[in-house]
Amino acid sequence: MTSTAPALPTFKTIELSREGRLLRLTFNRPDAMNAVNLDLHDELPQALWFAQGDTGSDLVVITGAGRAFSAGGDLDHIARNAADPTLFDHEARMAKRIIFTLLDIDKPVICRMNGHAVGLGATIALMCDIVIAAEGAKIGDPHVGLGLVAGDGGAAIWAARIGLARAKEFLFTGDLLTAQKAAEIGLINHCVPKEQLDETVDAFCDRLLNGAMGAIRATKVLTNIELKRIAHAVMDAGIAYESLSVRSADHLEGIAALREKRAPKFGS
Numbered sequence: 001m002t003s004t005a006p007a008l009p010t011f012k013t014i015e016l017s018r019e020g021r022l023l024r025l026t027f028n029r030p031d032a033m034n035a036v037n038l039d040l041h042d043e044l045p046q047a048l049w050f051a052q053g054d055t056g057s058d059l060v061v062i063t064g065a066g067r068a069f070s071a072g073g074d075l076d077h078i079a080r081n082a083a084d085p086t087l088f089d090h091e092a093r094m095a096k097r098i099i100f101t102l103l104d105i106d107k108p109v110i111c112r113m114n115g116h117a118v119g120l121g122a123t124i125a126l127m128c129d130i131v132i133a134a135e136g137a138k139i140g141d142p143h144v145g146l147g148l149v150a151g152d153g154g155a156a157i158w159a160a161r162i163g164l165a166r167a168k169e170f171l172f173t174g175d176l177l178t179a180q181k182a183a184e185i186g187l188i189n190h191c192v193p194k195e196q197l198d199e200t201v202d203a204f205c206d207r208l209l210n211g212a213m214g215a216i217r218a219t220k221v222l223t224n225i226e227l228k229r230i231a232h233a234v235m236d237a238g239i240a241y242e243s244l245s246v247r248s249a250d251h252l253e254g255i256a257a258l259r260e261k262r263a264p265k266f267g268s
Contacts, residue, residue: 022060027064028065033070034071035072110205112132146258151242
């Protein structure tokens with residue numbers, strides 16, 4: 001870390017730290033399994049924007065505090081949006097900023113998937129360049145289980161990683177995959193024993209940091225060109241469709257069913 005590196009900003013729900021030329025971004029709502037509430041949704045674009053321009057780092061690791069990477073949307077937050085769907089309009093703008101800033105960062109971004117990555121949590125993990133997960137973790141995008149359209153990036157990144165046929169199966173059902181299964185089908189890069197997660201992530205980061213970083217960063221830019229084209233083509237429509245589904249009776253039923261721990265009875 002050079003003496004000219006900017007000071008790290010502070011957030012309510014995200015912790016930033018540097019380890020040499022590595023910037024670590026940690027979701028910090030461990031008691032809520034790092035579920036995304038309004039604070040986290042608003043702070044993440046800011047934290048990612050800082051990471052993009054941080055002169056004190058060449059590589060970014062995103063992870064979660066506690067036992068989860070991110071359990072997706074916070075249920076109370078989701079319910080508030082359903083009660084007043086105009087609140088979702090602000091969230092939609094933040095969702096686009098999250099995805100496009102992740103794709104614009106030219107530094108390698110590594111996901112240390114220490115636990116479950118669900119919904120938006122899964123999208124954030126999969127938008128990273130490399131995903132290394134601990135055994136026992138699960139990943140999935142169950143928007144449809146709440147009567148919602150998977151519009152915040154899932155429709156773009158799942159197909160890009162595993163092809164349309166498999167992506168449609170998992171997005172239509174909302175099924176969660178084990179990290180081992182996700183690695184087997186190429187959705188993520190590696191699944192390792194939990195006790196080896198830090199060692200594996202650190203070794204991979206060290207290898208990149210000791211490499212030709214200029215060439216690595218330019219290679220990332222090149223490989224993200226097509227992914228950014230897809231995201232730009234899909235995100236506006238995805239957010240619009242999700243906004244409509246926020247206003248649906250099926251979404252209200254999905255929330256009620258989850259609160260009451262029962263199977264939903266969708267009508268549309």
